[in-house]
Amino acid sequence: SQTIHQWPATLVQPVGSPLSLECTVEGTSNPNLYWYRQAAGRGLQLLFYSVGIGQISSEVPQNLSASRPQDRQFILSSKKLLLSDSGFYLCAWRLGGLRAPEAFFGQGTRLTVV
């Protein structure tokens, strides 16, 4: 069966520090991968998605970047965090293709920038 892992679960970082959040998927190959952010009292906003190794698309301009160094690994990064980067970050995967199978999410990372 497929599983998705996200870490760390919580993170408190000072403004201006770097960030690296990691997401890995097991039990499947060539998944579509996604990073979402959920700000307090707001819906889920799609930040990045990837349909293959090294292929990253950004949905909104921001202080963050994403990379996919391996087929089942998706990394969210920042060189210098801002207060506005605080939020709940969720990684998701689903198989690609035109019929859009079920999507699955990780347990999330709570990021607080202080």
Added chain:
Amino acid sequence: KQEVTQIPAALSVPEGENLVLNCSFTDSAIYNLQWFRQDPGKGLTSLLLIQSSQREQTSGRLNASLDKSSGRSTLYIAASQPGDSATYLCAVTLAWGGATNKLIFGTGTLLAVQP
């Protein structure tokens, strides 16, 4: 631009009641609609996926319906229990999104089932 709306934003019911959560979307060109549950501070758990060609899906006490032409879906929860308390989110996948299969989310319904 696809917009997804969920009504009500919050709902409180006594244990044992049957209830309906609503989701509406503006662009009917979707592949499917998926319902999720989110417990406080946790990730999303998939509940039901309805393909655009289907009208409903059932899983235990949950039944989701889809009327693509009118841009509406409902999630019916039978005999609610305190353990059903959570935020419920619906999300659509656009048919014109190509292979990216991005999910567009509603803002959720916060459900509290009182014992």
